[in-house]
Amino acid sequence: MKNNLKDLRADRGWSQGDLAEQLGVSRQTVNALENGKYDPSLPLAFKIADTFGRKIEDVFVWSAT
C-alpha cells in the first residue's frame, strides 16, 4: 500500500514527532508508514485521514506490489 503521508505532513510543516503526537503513535511508526515499511491498521488509517481532513483513499493507495 502506498501513501502520500510525507507530502501531506510537509504541506502542514509538521515534523514526524508532531504528527505522531496527534495520532497517539510513536515517531518510529510515522517514519515506517512514510517509508512504506509498515501498513497501518484500519482505525489508524482512518485517524490519519481524519487528521489531514482527507478521505482515506486520498491518503492511501492500494498497490499490489
Place this chain on the structure above:
Amino acid sequence: MSEPTTSPRAISLLKAVCGIQTPHDRRNQITLLRWILGFGITFLAAVWLSETGRVGDGGPGIGLALVPSAFAAGAIWSYMRYVREADELARTIQLQAIATGFGVMIGFLVLYPLFEQAGAPAAGLYEAAVIGMCAFAGGELIATARYR
C-alpha cells in the same frame, strides 16, 4: 589511546528501539521493569534462603516460593498490559519477538536431546528458558531493524 566509538549503524538501531515507544508505552514499560526487578530480587533471595536451609520444607518453603511467584504473575500481567495498549508498530514488533523466542525455545527443547546423544553437554529447562529469552531479544532487534 583513542576513545572507543559506537558505529553509526548501532546508534541508529538504538534510536529506533528507543523511539518506538509513546510516553504511555514508556510508563507501562517502567511498571513492567519494576515487576521484573522485584521478581529478580525475591527469586535470588528465595533461592539463597532455600539453599542455605534457613527456610524449612512444607508451609514455610511454599510460602517462600509464593513470593517470587507473585512478582512473576505481576510481571506477566504488566507485560500483557504493555502489549495490549502499545503503539501498533511496537505491538507488531513484540509479536515477532515472541514468535522468535517461543519458536527457538521449542525447537531447542525438541532438537537438543539429539545433540546430547551425540555428546553435547546436558541442558535442561533453565538453559532452554535462557536461550528463549536471548532469541526474544534478538527477534526484537531484527524486527525493529526491519521497520526502521
